[in-house]
Amino acid sequence: MPEIREWKDIDADWLTAALKEDGIDAKVASFEAGKVGTGQIGDCVRFKLDYERAGPDAPKTLVGKFPSEGEESRATGRQLWNYYREVKFYQLLQPDARISTPHCYFTDVNEETHDFVLMMSDMAPAEQGDQLAGVTLEEAKLVLNEAAKLHSAYWEDEKLDEYDWVMGTTHAPDVMDPDMVAGLWDGFKARYCDRVTPEATRVGDALSSNMDKYHASRDGAKCLIHSDFRPDNMLFDLSNTKKPVTVVDWQSFGYGPGGTDVGYFISGALDPKTRQANENALIDLYLSQLSVLGVSDYDRSDFLRHYVAGAYQHFFTAYFAAMLVTQTTRGDNMFFRMLNGAVDLISDHDALDLYG
Structure with missing residues (x-):
């Protein structure tokens, strides 16, 4: 399983491992990353992927969610269990929730620090x-x-x-x-x-x-x-x-x-x-x-x-x-x-x- 990282520390091998967690056989060669959205508690980042090898189910882009870079917002996310809670939703509740949500490729949370990563489908052009x-x-x-x-x-x-x-x-x-x-x-x-x-x-x-x-x-x-x-x-x-x-x-x-x-x-x-x-x-x-x-x-x-x-x-x-x-x-x-x-x-x- 990939380790939990800040978005700026993610590399091609990490992305390859994250996709593998969802059963996707592909090898990421390179990528571009940039922030999207207007979140207050968490930061969202779009990853545009180039593959060395990829099947038809390999996504061209992913959206990752990470703890906010703003210290006040990050502290609030931890204090209120926001980060921990979102990971648990995708791990345990999302499959039966009926409501339309992004597909989750990989997510994990540190039980003690609440540092987390959440890799989702890119819903663009939505x-x-x-x-x-x-x-x-x-x-x-x-x-x-x-x-x-x-x-x-x-x-x-x-x-x-x-x-x-x-x-x-x-x-x-x-x-x-x-x-x-x-x-x-x-x-x-x-x-x-x-x-x-x-x-x-x-x-x-x-x-x-x-x-x-x-x-x-x-x-x-x-x-x-x-x-x-x-x-x-x-x-x-x-x-x-x-x-x-x-x-x-x-x-x-x-x-x-x-x-x-x-x-x-x-x-x-x-x-x-x-x-x-x-x-x-x-x-x-x-x-x-x-x-x-x-x-x-x-x-x-x-x-x-x-x-x-x-x-x-x-x-x-x-x-x-x-x-x-x-x-x-x-x-x-x-x-x-x-x-x-x-x-x-x-x-x-x-x-x-x-x-x-």
């Missing part, structure tokens, strides 16, 4: 979604179909609760101390000052000081959820009728209510007017597809409670991540797109004081 630009209504419908696939695959599957690396399980470590959550929110307000609206302040003050109420609102049927279900973690190619959407970045998945993924996605991916005009139809689409896939007992009132909780989770992720990853201009703009979209959905559902 393009990464953009949280700042959002998605079209057609794209949103495709994404919700993928959400239904994922949630139905592990619906109320109690085996997930046995894993300590799945967020939200009985055995998962509590990595979010309440004092830290409140402190990060205070730091966020201090850093961004007037950019934080009065409505956002109202939501954040209540949420950060009442996390027990937030967790209680997520009670109910559980399944495998992505937990960071947003455009930046999706690849779109609508010309590919078999795989128009591919979902990536499995660093934060958990055992929780499916509706939270839906609220999380819709609150940040659609502009408020488009969401307001199409929200009920999108919810109907998701629940209908879930039923087609064998889940017909998701009560709508429970779903809506989870849906709003998903918007709160979107808000929480925005300020929490903003204070823990390496700060960039795009990152700041993205986090505020997430924050304000969540506030709009929460307000429209008369839930501004849900955790107050």
Whole structure:
């Protein structure tokens, strides 16, 4: 098995060995490598391969994922088990998850340091979604179909609760101390000052000081959820009728209510007017597809409670991540797109004081 390396230390022999792990008989002669994507916690690199010998199943390109070169982001990935969790997803859960993901050629993680490597299929010409630009209504419908696939695959599957690396399980470590959550929110307000609206302040003050109420609102049927279900973690190619959407970045998945993924996605991916005009139809689409896939007992009132909780989770992720990853201009703009979209959905559902 190839050893775990930083992407700049990878050579042709290593790539040959990685492909062999997936049963591909080929010999890489040379390659070009360069970063792709806009990840905050992990870095993605495209490898363009030239072969000395290759069969028809040898890929022309690969995309590898590695720990972030930014020290703050890398420390966060380790502290929150993001790196470890993603490797475990591809090793153990991805084969039965139904949702469209890249093919994994090779992945491994150091159990102690959480250094890792993940070599995947290159989904080009599919393009990464953009949280700042959002998605079209057609794209949103495709994404919700993928959400239904994922949630139905592990619906109320109690085996997930046995894993300590799945967020939200009985055995998962509590990595979010309440004092830290409140402190990060205070730091966020201090850093961004007037950019934080009065409505956002109202939501954040209540949420950060009442996390027990937030967790209680997520009670109910559980399944495998992505937990960071947003455009930046999706690849779109609508010309590919078999795989128009591919979902990536499995660093934060958990055992929780499916509706939270839906609220999380819709609150940040659609502009408020488009969401307001199409929200009920999108919810109907998701629940209908879930039923087609064998889940017909998701009560709508429970779903809506989870849906709003998903918007709160979107808000929480925005300020929490903003204070823990390496700060960039795009990152700041993205986090505020997430924050304000969540506030709009929460307000429209008369839930501004849900955790107050």
